[in-house]
Amino acid sequence: MSVEAGAAWSYQDLNFFGNSLSGIRTSITMPEHSLAFDVAQGFPYTLNLKHFFITHGHLDHAAGIPYIISQKAMTSQLPARFYMPASLVEPMTKIMKIWAEIEKHEYQYYFQGVLSDEIIPLSRSLFIKTFKTHHRVDSIGYTLFQKKTKLQAQYLGLGRNEIVALRQSGAVLHNEIETPLVSFTGDTQIEFLDTCDWVKKSKVLFLEATYLDDRRTIQNARDWGHTHLDEIIPRLKDLECEKIVIIHASSRYSNAEAQSILKKKIPAEFLDRVELFPGR
Numbered sequence: 001m002s003v004e005a006g007a008a009w010s011y012q013d014l015n016f017f018g019n020s021l022s023g024i025r026t027s028i029t030m031p032e033h034s035l036a037f038d039v040a041q042g043f044p045y046t047l048n049l050k051h052f053f054i055t056h057g058h059l060d061h062a063a064g065i066p067y068i069i070s071q072k073a074m075t076s077q078l079p080a081r082f083y084m085p086a087s088l089v090e091p092m093t094k095i096m097k098i099w100a101e102i103e104k105h106e107y108q109y110y111f112q113g114v115l116s117d118e119i120i121p122l123s124r125s126l127f128i129k130t131f132k133t134h135h136r137v138d139s140i141g142y143t144l145f146q147k148k149t150k151l152q153a154q155y156l157g158l159g160r161n162e163i164v165a166l167r168q169s170g171a172v173l174h175n176e177i178e179t180p181l182v183s184f185t186g187d188t189q190i191e192f193l194d195t196c197d198w199v200k201k202s203k204v205l206f207l208e209a210t211y212l213d214d215r216r217t218i219q220n221a222r223d224w225g226h227t228h229l230d231e232i233i234p235r236l237k238d239l240e241c242e243k244i245v246i247i248h249a250s251s252r253y254s255n256a257e258a259q260s261i262l263k264k265k266i267p268a269e270f271l272d273r274v275e276l277f278p279g280r
């Protein structure tokens, strides 16, 4: 099996499939919701999805955009929708125009530029909220939220007729509960955690840690707009996430090595919450 085939990882009813290896490829998909966070080079597991959330324009995250668009045309699928940092829309549109010229084919696609703190509705019960990240180029992170309406506590136990009567009298019966299910950072320095409270409360947080041990320093990581594991460890106590999934680790660490570094460095009380994404 080739590495590009991807790997699966699940937590409760949240299922993911993809790869993430620093500088080489990053795309994590949620097939049941037909969405991808980044697209790497456009691997087979991305080609039938509908919504693509691009964190930034580096090739290991975004090179697959033209290929996915062309594959959708070839297999008569509806045009895909790509969300990306606003400043990336113009250059990506130029790239698509050049491919159209080379291939003598006019492609259909939607590029939507996003800034931080934007809401993107996906369905009645799901939406994406963007958050600010700090990389060497314009970048954005994404959180998948679930929306649920819940009858307010004081109305619990009432019969149907009473509820109907209350509604007709104009009473607000339900509270809307928004739960951050999954946050995906893309490439970033650690500071994004200072401004995005909901990210720290996400059920699952995909967090980049490009460097894991002292073969590279914290400063090395920061110079390239990345995060070092040593910066994450002191912040674990502030994260309410049920799972923190490390992505984007450098190719200098094998899976086994990365896992053993995590096991050695992460304090025991957090060990069951921190995992390495298995697809590299």
Ligand SMILES: [Zn+2]
Pocket (backbone or CB within 6 Å): 022, 023, 026, 058, 060, 061, 187, 248
């Ligand atoms: Zn990257």
Ligand SMILES: [Zn+2]
Pocket (backbone or CB within 6 Å): 056, 058, 135, 187
């Ligand atoms: Zn990058």
